[in-house]
Amino acid sequence: MSIFSGSFQAEIQRCIVHQIRSSLKFVSWKDRKAVAKDLKTIYTAKTEEDAQLALTEFNDIWGSKYPHILQSWLNNWNELATFFKYPKSIQTLIYTTNSIESLNANIKRKTNSKGSFPTIDSAFKMLYMSTQEVQAKWERTSMRNWSEIYPQLCIFFSEIMEKYTK
Template sequence: MPRDRKADFTPILVPKRVSRIEGIDDKILSFYAKGMSLSDIKLQLEELYGAEVSESLISRVTDNVMDEVRSWQNRPLESVYAIVYFDALIVKVRQDKRIINKSVYVALDIDLQGKKDILGLWISENEGAKFWLANFTEMKNRGLKDILIACSDNLAGMSEAISAVYPQAEHQLCIVHQIRSSLQYVSYKDRKELATDLKLIYQAINEEEALSALADFDKKWSKQYPHIAKSWQNNWHNLVIFLQYPEVIRRIIYTTNAIEGLNSQLRKVTNNKRIFPNDDSVFKTLYLTINYITRKWNMPIQNWGEAMAHFLIKFDQRI
């Protein structure tokens, strides 16, 4: 607080003798959503308003959000979603006097109107298909009975977990993840040529052309890099689902860019926070951040009408 020997200092934005600052709760939540600590928020408020705000007040304001978080996490879902992306990000949390890595599971949907939303957040010590299975079961209990297309990376057991709860869902693996995995152990001198040959597989017009390109790739590279073609062959069914669809659908399901873009925004916040004191702090921070992000999600995906027309023909008994 600035010194005020002549008693003529007026705090910024706040008249003297005002005990509660109007709009301060929203300001606290805005700072908290950016991953700021209680002490950092306190300093920001003092600089902004010229008034001292206790950390206990800040804590009470953020704690009040938990009821809202629980209500959001348990809200009823639509019975069918066109596309759902699944991914996870890592956060550091204090637990039992240790700092451990935990996985935050995120499910992002595109509904039948072509609009995006977040279905839920879940926290576990490790990312694994068993925990995803529990999340899928929870979503089904919240009313989600069917998913047309599920998109994820190639986590072991993920396809089986999806099929166990949503047996009719098509599971598209992220092509970008598959390419990264394929190039991981390729020497620098071969990388450009090999990547060009991989393009012939995933940029094929249809599955028949893609299979032919994979066979050519295998003949050319199998002696140097036998694991690459084998990986594509082992995951083939889930890698080429997107080839069944027109371009308007292909471009939104062949990668998990939609959810990775969201997670990159969430990571900016978690990186600011660095270490969370508990799981509730993770939920509060990410929930508030998601609230700010999703405010901009007002419009449907571009050319969604064309995509929906295709879905209505292919999945007419399920929509």
């Protein structure tokens, strides 16, 4: 069964950092800095329309030399442009998947060091302990501009915020 079937309502935002890395993967070293600079105009645009214009300008400059870059951005555009719906404060939260990757790395580190688990319950306990450890780390570090971000989250995701912040 697909996660996209049924009443799935989450918005998907692809990691911009991974998209950039993927874009630069086959770019020659002499062009890399210039291509990265031109890609930056796309994901730092103020609106989705400005980003699409920047993508067109990018294509005018680099499209003939690196057509795979434009094709990749166009193929993934709906999931790359989700964050343009939100104010800058929320955009900085969702344009990368670093926090998810951090959690996954922590879980992988814990499970790899263990080798095997005697029971399914012991595996779940290890997963639980790993997530608690990461959550404690996140609680120790304050989020920059949280006083600006929190009200915006309450506006855009009122039902969810109400449910989990009572």
